[in-house]
Amino acid sequence: MTKAESQPIERIAELASSSAAALLAALPHTAAAASDDVLLDAAGRLAELHRATEAALGVTAAELTVRSTRAVGADTLAACHGEKNAVGLLQLVTRMSAPAAKRLVEYGxxxxxxxxxxxxxxxxxxxHVAEAAFTGKVDAESVVPVLRVLDEVAHRADPDLMDAAEQGMMRIASESTPERTRTELRTWQAALDQDGARPREEDQRRSRSFRIGRELPDGMTPVSGRLTPDAASRLRAAISTFMNPRSRPTFLSEEEQAKLDELEAGLPEGLGAEQLDPRTRDQKMHDILDGLVTSGHRSAAESEGSRREMTQVIASVTLDELQNGDGVAWIDGMLEPLGPVTTERIRCDAGYRKLLLGTDGDILCLGDKVEFxxxxxxxxxxxxxxxxxxPGCDAPASWCEVHHVKLRRDGVKTDVGNGMLLCSAHHHVLHAQGWVVEMRGGIPHLQAxxxxxxxxxxxxLGRNRAQVARRRRAGDSAAQPP
Incomplete structure (x- = not known):
């Protein structure tokens, strides 16, 4: 028995308490004065302390589990403290989350x-896991995924290969991050369980799911699900393509695109990228997914080269509202009425129908589609x-809506010269923030x-390929916008 093994758990608790008190007493409220080297060294040493603490917590959690499953008298240790099991008891004492407590129990x-x-x-x-834990090389976060895979394949894998896998994975976990460990684990999993790949694939297929939840009181709709590896890969690739600021649909050569970028550059002073696109990363991902769905829907709805309407808007108005344009609108399949900005945006692209109501709410007339x-x-x-x-948006045409530069109520017809392509996100920004668009020589121009x-x-605005081609043929690379 080593000196460490001879220490009772009471001594470990005393060390933990005194160490915590000493650390807190010496802890500054900021590390701004530290040099880079000192800061990096401190982070590494504190991580050592974290791993040691996790090993001690793992040992404690393991014994709590034993005493919470073996009844002493009438009740287990967990039951004596009003908890169902060791995980709940550990939460009660440590104030950690249920997943963290479960992970520590499994680790211990x-x-x-x-x-x-x-x-x-x-x-x-x-x-091998115990050796890495008691020498402070690993923590529960990096180890538990390894343990679960080893347990899953234990009855099918060769024992010698299992031992090599455990040893190899602990070496990787002690030298790298949990993310890298999980990546390497997939390779070992395939080596350990060659016959299990097919059943695992079938399990994944059976558990695939996608759910659209009930519409919430605030009008938003939650989604959830589980994607198979190949489906997730395609979705990630599609989203990554349009999240990458360097990714652009290419219609021209690099030289031609560079010249076109110069023509379209020159934003007004004080107007930067954050004003042109104020979306967060999560909001961009939402809009990319919406664009992918829109594109697929339109592709499926194509008939003889036409694009069928995506959404029908019915504006429900009273006689008075018909005069001042304050009607509320609904779209197919949703209970939540649309706000005026969203209504205007969809109306630009797909037109609308007016439902004329009497003063008592009776339907007087459902009109034909107009302004589309x-x-x-x-x-x-x-x-x-x-x-x-x-400016700067790379959404392809299949994702976009058509914006009316001038509405028919302003005396302008719905024709090609009065329309421009905008993705739904920037179409909404244009309507919501009061941007102004003018057509000059058939080219849209934008004013914030x-x-x-x-x-x-x-x-x-725009990437008018026909006009650029004419300019290239004419050799007018320095041509300015009209």
Whole structure:
């Protein structure tokens, strides 16, 4: 028995308490004065303390589990304190989360010495894991995924290969991050359980799911699910493509694209990328997913080159509201009425129908669809713009809606010269923030609201491939926007 093994748990608790008190007493409220080397060294040493603390907590959690499952008299230790099991008891004492407590119990059970029913000593369930834990090389976060895979394949894998895998994985876990450990674990899993790949694949197929929840009181709809590895890979790849700021749909050569970028550069002074696209990363991912669904829906709905409408908007108005344009709108399949900005955005692309109500709510008339771009008009605008016209946006045409530069109520017709492509996110920004669009020589130009752009400068929009090609043929690389 080593000196460490001879220490009772009371001594470990005393060391933990005195160490915590000493650390807190010496802890500054900021590390700003430290040099880079000192700061990095401190982080490494504190991580050592964390791993040592996790090993001690694992040993304690393992014994709590034993005493919470073997009844002493009428009640287990957990029951005596009003808890169902060791996980709940550990939460009660440590104030950690249930997943963290469960992980520590699993960690501890695999690293402590064991006894047979007769009291004879047994080695730890996982000797290589125990060695790494008691030398402070690993923590529960990196070890528990390894333990679960080893347990899963234990009855099928070769014992010698199992031992090599455990030893190899502890070496990786002691030198790298939990993310790297999980990546390497997949390789060992395939080597240990070659016959198990097919059953695992079938299990994944059976457990795949996607759910659209009930509409919440705030009008939002939750989604949840589990993707198979191949489906998740495709979704990640699709989202990554459009999250990458360097990724752009390419219609021109690099030289031509560079010249076009110069033509479309020159934002008004004081107007930066954060004003042009104020979305968070999560909001961008939402909009990319919406664009992918939109594109797939339109592709499935194509008929003889036309694009069928995506969403129908019915504006429900009273006689008075019909005059001042304050009607509330609904879309197919949703209980939540649309706000005026969203209504205006969808109306731009798909038009709308007016439901005329009497003063008592009775239906007087459901009108024909008005103010909508035809399928051929949409195709023509898509061919002209090539994608979302908003500065710096790379959304392809199949994701986009058509924005009315001027509405029919302003005396302007719905035609190609009055439309421009915008993705749903930037279409919403345009309507919500009061941006102004003008068509100049058939090219849309954008002006930010005055509170954002006091200089009042204009931004030339779009990637008009036909016009750029004409300019290239004419050799007018320095041509300015009209």
């Amino acid at each position: 059970e695999n690293i402590v010495d064991r006894d047979t029913l007769t009291g004879a000593p047994l080695p730890p369930a996982r000797q 771009f035809t399928a051929k008009q949409k195709l023509a605008i898509a061919a002209r713009d090539g994608g979302c016209a908003w 609201p005055l509170w954002m752009n006091p200089s009042g400068g204009w931004i030339r």
